[in-house]
Amino acid sequence: xxxxxxxxxxxxxxxxxxxxxxxxxxxxxxxxxxxxxxxxxxxxxxxxxxxxxxxxxxxxxxxxxxxxxxxxxxxxxxxxxxxxxxxxxxxxxxxxxxxxxxxxxxxxxxxxxxxxxxxxxxxxxxxxxxxxxxxxxxxxxxxxxxxxxxxxxxxxxxxxxxxxxxxxxxxxxxxxxxxxxxxxxxxxxxxxxxxxxxxxxxxxxxxxxxxxxxxxxxxxxxxxxxxxxxxxxxxxxxxxxxxxxxxxxxxxxxxxxxxxxxxxxxxxxxxxxxxxxxxxxxxxxxxxxxxxxxxxxxxxxxxxxxxxxxxxxxxxxxxxxxxxxxxxxxxxxxxxxxxxxxxxxxxxxxxx
Amino acid sequence: xxxxxxxxxxxxxxxxxxxxxxxxxxxxxxxxxxxxxxxxxxxxxxxxxxxxxxxxxxxxxxxxxxxxxxxxxxxxxxxxxxxxxxxxxxxxxxxxxxxxxxxxxxxxxxxxxxxxxxxxxxxxxxxxxxxxxxxxxxxxxxxxxxxxxxxxxxxxxxxxxxxxxxxxxxxxxxxxxxxxxxxxxxxxxxxxxx
Numbered sequence: 001x002x003x004x005x006x007x008x009x010x011x012x013x014x015x016x017x018x019x020x021x022x023x024x025x026x027x028x029x030x031x032x033x034x035x036x037x038x039x040x041x042x043x044x045x046x047x048x049x050x051x052x053x054x055x056x057x058x059x060x061x062x063x064x065x066x067x068x069x070x071x072x073x074x075x076x077x078x079x080x081x082x083x084x085x086x087x088x089x090x091x092x093x094x095x096x097x098x099x100x101x102x103x104x105x106x107x108x109x110x111x112x113x114x115x116x117x118x119x120x121x122x123x124x125x126x127x128x129x130x131x132x133x134x135x136x137x138x139x140x141x142x143x144x145x146x147x148x149x150x151x152x153x154x155x156x157x158x159x160x161x162x163x164x165x166x167x168x169x170x171x172x173x174x175x176x177x178x179x180x181x182x183x184x185x186x187x188x189x190x191x192x193x194x195x196x197x198x199x200x201x202x203x204x205x206x207x208x209x210x211x212x213x214x215x216x217x218x219x220x221x222x223x224x225x226x227x228x229x230x231x232x233x234x235x236x237x238x239x240x241x242x243x244x245x246x247x248x249x250x251x252x253x254x255x256x257x258x259x260x261x262x263x264x265x266x267x268x269x270x271x272x273x274x275x276x277x278x279x280x281x282x283x284x285x286x287x288x289x290x291x292x293x294x295x296x297x298x299x300x301x302x303x304x305x306x307x308x309x310x311x312x313x314x315x316x317x318x319x320x321x322x323x324x325x326x327x328x329x330x331x332x333x334x335x336x337x338x339x340x341x342x343x344x345x346x347x348x349x350x351x352x
Numbered sequence: 353x354x355x356x357x358x359x360x361x362x363x364x365x366x367x368x369x370x371x372x373x374x375x376x377x378x379x380x381x382x383x384x385x386x387x388x389x390x391x392x393x394x395x396x397x398x399x400x401x402x403x404x405x406x407x408x409x410x411x412x413x414x415x416x417x418x419x420x421x422x423x424x425x426x427x428x429x430x431x432x433x434x435x436x437x438x439x440x441x442x443x444x445x446x447x448x449x450x451x452x453x454x455x456x457x458x459x460x461x462x463x464x465x466x467x468x469x470x471x472x473x474x475x476x477x478x479x480x481x482x483x484x485x486x487x488x489x490x491x492x493x494x495x496x497x498x499x500x501x502x503x504x505x506x507x508x509x510x511x512x513x514x515x516x517x518x519x520x521x522x523x524x525x526x527x528x529x530x531x532x533x534x535x536x537x538x539x540x541x542x543x544x545x546x
Contacts, residue, residue, distance in 0.1 A: 019495035075490035340507035
């Protein structure tokens with residue numbers, strides 16, 4: 001028989017319908033951008049997005065949206081249109097995102113491993129923290145060339161070289177002097193794996209006990225192999241967390257990232273009615289909005305700055321703005337073919 | 353963790369709430385003197401057997417289709433082993449609207465497949481089943497249809513008129529009012545178009 005249940009676990013919600021064709025709608029609060037597209041597309045008005053401003057400004061007990069299980073018919077429209085993949089409908093345990101029958105947003109972000117130099121700029125810039133760059137740096141000792149030696153007879157174990165060595169390559173074994181062995185250190189060693197032959201120690205040594213030479217300028221090209229300088233690594237974008245905002249693509253110095261955004265559109269901020277309250281800045285899941293920097297006192301030309309390079313036209317800012325100063329228009333939805341007329345109409349309805 | 357629960361069938365208690373059906377039985381029993389729902393089932397099976405016989409099936413085929421002994425079929429067709437009261441009540445049930453016929457039969461038999469067979473055999477009405485383009489493919493009708501006559505194709509419901517019994521439960525549950533089912537006369541003319 002057909003039964004409907006709603007589970008609310010922490011802030012995640014799931015609505016389930018049993019029957020011959022068991023359906024389950026899962027909402028992941030963590031991924032939700034509070035953009036309200038689901039609320040707009042729902043054909044039975046079962047979804048209500050909680051006030052974004054309150055959600056982003058204070059720690060809230062409730063979920064970012066409410067699903068009325070008495071109204072929800074588990075059609076899956078919200079799941080197909082959500083740009084943040086926060087909603088997912090499963091039919092017979094299988095997500096409709098993998099089914100050809102349902103339309104999917106065409107959105108992706110990919111790092112070209114051949115181009116990536118593992119600089120970690122994208123990892124730092126990524127608003128939802130979806131990127132992980134793991135890199136393995138070359139052996140420092142293979143990138144330098146030289147010779148160094150300490151004349152232990154001349155050395156007075158004063159420790160000046162140890163204190164000055166920028167690579168922390170020199171170590172003295174200090175000890176308390178005894179009548180039997182009246183020295184302050186038993187030994188001094190240079191770690192050749194750490195030494196970069198800068199020769200600071202040689203110049204600083206008060207008794208000229210250190211002999212050394214750097215060969216980098218004269219023989220560097222012969223001594224150092226190109227493959228030893230190579231940086232190895234791997235990059236990963238967590239698809240579930242990624243919002244396809246384009247920050248990584250824009251910040252990448254080698255143009256190694258391709259991003260396809262789910263929507264095309266425009267954003268307009270009414271600078272006159274904007275009160276500069278910062279709610280949109282906090283609400284934007286794509287970090288596309290900021291307060292402009294001023295060069296001189298009183299030199300602000302706009303209250304809020306938005307860069308559409310990073311915008312996916314989700315409309316979270318428009319929804320959050322308390323004075324309706326933001327207007328987000330979606331003009332195009334990138335999706336796989338929509339086969340049903342009513343779905344086509346629903347997809348059209350979120351354009352404006 | 354909080355837990356909410358509702359049944360979307362709550363207004364169809366007649367199908368799923370055994371107590372309610374039981375109350376129905378009592379009124380039937382008092383007026384007709386029948387003591388067990390089993391007897392009414394026998395009456396329904398008798399009606400189905402007679403229908404199948406009219407369609408030219410032999411006793412073996414009828415027995416297989418209705419999941420009965422061949423000898424019972426033989427007795428039924430000869431008017432034995434089944435009380436006229438049971439047949440009378442079964443006829444009353446058959447003559448109720450398709451939704452009630454379906455609901456009462458399922459409440460008595462409690463088996464979806466056997467219910468389908470009885471309904472399909474005893475009802476020879478034809479239906480014109482249309483699904484409008486406003487259908488969103490939510491699948492509620494697929495799960496609701498006791499006759500298993502609905503499938504989803506490209507996010508749109510498709511109703512097989514062969515199996516449709518005209519109960520209209522699908523249309524009542526449809527969130528977008530996309531289902532239109534009309535009875536057609538045997539000559540194919542739509543009854544509502546007269």
